[in-house]
């Protein structure tokens with residue numbers, strides 16, 4: 001099984017603070033990996049390095065075998081990387097369905113008015129398929145009945161589900177989730193974990209809620225003081241004495 005996300009010997013230094021040192025991890029195609037660790041462990045910094053918001057001081061990042069260490073966030077998104085944010089980013093004035101449609105790529109092509117007229121039936125079919133795809137994703141995320149609501153009127157938990165629907169509607173190659181459960185109630189968190197587990201996408205997530213990470217991820221990496229102190233299956237991580245001492249207590 002090939003590796004899609006590969007972080008090799010990454011170090012990040014902020015002045016006198018070594019936020020990450022010698023961090024390596026690899027996520028296989030279709031795998032779901034969660035990163036946990038106490039406050040200040042370096043989770044956000046690692047996330048920013050993978051999304052392209054921060055260039056590491058040392059080490060390399062590869063996406064699907066391609067070295068992207070010096071590649072910006074926009075270009076990484078063109079390579080099929082999508083992310084969500086700690087505060088959900090949605091268009092408040094648009095309906096829930098339109099939020100997802102705005103994120104769903106339009107494969108109908110350009111060509112102006114003449115091309116529009118000639119290709120009209122085919123484009124109408126593509127548009128219908130796109131709407132069906134968007135509606136199906138909303139159902140999957142448990143917000144199908146909210147399709148006509150304005151995103152701004154929704155509580156944060158539902159807005160987070162809208163953001164997830166937007167992120168997965170095009171079945172991205174790689175999905176990064178930053179603190180996905182903040183604002184979710186227990187039922188929404190369970191649904192979120194189930195949706196993420198069923199994705200064929202390769203997923204890396206950073207999260208405080210250890211229970212969620214154990215439920216949603218097949219792999220867990222534990223950071224402490226900028227270093228990987230454990231990396232393995234949830235059951236093993238839960239029992240790991242080093243992790244218990246540093247973090248789980």
Ligand SMILES: Nc1ncnc2c1ncn2[C@@H]1O[C@H](COP(=O)(O)OP(=O)(O)OP(=O)(O)O)[C@@H](O)[C@H]1O
Nearest residue numbers: 014017018019037038039040041042043044045046
């Ligand atoms: N821009 C910055 N300038 C200086 N130091 C920083 C910067 N960003 C992070 N740090 C430091 O790097 C270390 C790792 O921070 P980071 O935010 O990555 O940890 P974290 O695990 O995400 O923490 P939290 O769980 O609190 O969000 C901390 O010591 C932090 O103070």
